[in-house]
Amino acid sequence: MRNLEKKDERTFDAIVIGSGMSGGWAAKEFCDKGLKTLVIERGREVKHNLDYPTTNKMPWEFAHRGQMPDNILQENPVVSKCYAFKEDAAHFFVKDKEHPYVQEKPFDWIRGYQTGGRSLLWARQTQRWSDFDFEGPLRDGFAVDWPIRYKDLAPWYSYVEKFVGIAGDRDQIPQLPDSEVLPSMGLNCLEDYFKTEMIKKYGQSRPVISGRCAHVTKSTDLISQQGRAQCQYRNLCQRGCPFGGYFSSNSSTLPWAMRTGNLTMINNSIVHSIVYDEKLGKAKGVLVIDAETKETKEYLAPVIFVNAGSLNTNLILLNSKSSRFPNGLGNDNGLLGKYIAFHIYRANIAATYDGLQDKTTTGRRPTAAYIPRFRNVFKQETDFLRGYASSFYARRSTQTDYSGIGESLKQSLLNPKLGPWSVGAGMMGETIPKDTNQVSLNSTAKDEWDIPQLNIDVSYDDNDEKMIVDFFEQFTEMFETAGFTDIRKEDSKQSPGLDIHEMGGVRMGNDPKTSLLNKWNQMHACKNVFVTDGACMTSTATQNPSLTYMALTARACDYAVKASKNGGL
Secondary structure: OEEOOOHHHHEOOEEEEOOOHHHHHHHHHHHHOOOOEEEEOOOEOOOOOOOOOOOOOOHHHOOOOOOOOHHHHHHOOOHHHOOOOOOOOHHHOOOOOOOOOEEOOOOOOOOOOEOOHHHHOOOOEOOOOOHHHHOHHHHHOOOOOOOOOHHHHHHHHHHHHHHHOOEOOOOOEOOEOOOOOEOOOOOOHHHHHHHHHHHHHHOOOOOOEEOOEOEOOOOOHHHHHOOOOOOOOOOOHHHOOOOOOEOOOOOOHHHHHHHOOOEEEEOOEEEEEEEEEOOOOEEEEEEEEEOOOOOEEEEEOOOEEEOOOHHHHHHHHHHOOOOOOOOOOOOOOOOOOEEEEOEEOOEEEEEEEOOOOOOOOOOOOOOOEEEOOOOOOOOOOOOOOOOEEEEEEEEEEEEOOOOOOHHHHHHHHHOOEEEEEEEEEEEEEEOOOOOOOEEEEEEEEEOOOOOEEEEEEOOOOHHHHHHHHHHHHHHHHHHHHOOOEEEEEEEOOOOOOOOOOOEEEOOEOOOOOOOOEOOOOEEOOEEEEEEOOHHHOOOOOOOOOHHHHHHHHHHHHHHHHHHHHOOOO
């Protein structure tokens, strides 16, 4: 039974589903523009600074010195694969049994249900797309053409970057447009050496740059207005940063929106579906289930933004059925939930370097070097489509002598000796969206709130396997060129999903017959519903995607407000 008492208290100018990376931006933009905005978050409330219980703990203050007990790991075979699922941050992750889903093929779905979502846990890497990415599907003959190009998003990238705070350099790389940057965190001496050796061998075609990251390295008036301070280089970001040194919804967009007086936020509120009004010919609101009491309520608004996280956004839209849309909201073409894509993070390569013995590193820099995509950029040169970017790190190891007893052992423990340099690179590959990679609603399995569980049917393909082989070949050559030795290649064989960059299912496009959203992230068949999280992505490129989600969201909000005033919704 729907509780519609005090209807006026449940009516807003805009509703945003989800409070994570893109949802936080939608809240900020709508509230800044004077709209009374409701943000619906399915998880618990987490307030900046008040609800980061481990942020200042020392290693010895953890019961298991940071590691998770075996029984917890066994109970969570999926989420425990994530690198950040440790004693200091496990409370920000969804546990496997609490929110089940159906793996048609192995897929590790990593989720964070709380205020801010996974913006508390992201790796904070930020790179713009270029037209090599937006034009990729049309040029290379896969998926559908993006309805926008770089010039459409460039001013919104700048708008978002100035608010977020991006540490980096202006690198002047065609396939990686420059951002609005704060001072870079720089390269260490061995990373800089590797950069020089790559220039000698490949010219400017394989640049090695400081990883652009959402960390405040120098304050600005706009960042100070948010109440955020500079990054302290603690590299404990997954705990929640008490300084606001890295960007999250909790420390930035949501408090900003709240200060306008226009934001209402409800937690522990699970969206069942979007309610479509047959007479009005558009969505009128959102049906919500209280996570604890199971009570249902309907919230109303003329504009609805779906930012629940890529796969949950697909689930909500698939579950939003009506006489007009029996297969899910806006799903006239039957493509909702299809063309899911992700990033390939399986391939890693490591090595040793015997030089630079008179140098080492200090501090805890929360980023690394970055190598933008260099394969198939300007022309097709391999037997696979698209390409990969890569992280690159270099660090000096230490070696401790554990022999001896008494004073000699004590001195050995207190004075470890410097060992050799270790280097490594990790692949960030682009997958090709295809209709066989899809999600759907399970016809029998339901969750605790009687919502169908999500079937996930996603896998690698031959293009992915060829790309992995090429990554190993190219980086072996690059490492040998730099004089690195003891080169070790590892294919983790990890399932899709562990990259935590799932995208698609509600893709943008020009043609309503082949896409769900138009160039403004607006549903072709339901004009007052917008999708601006990862579900909207037509293709994935190789860049970390969060910056693009944020820019798309700010752009779409601007359009939605103007269109609403002009009767366009």
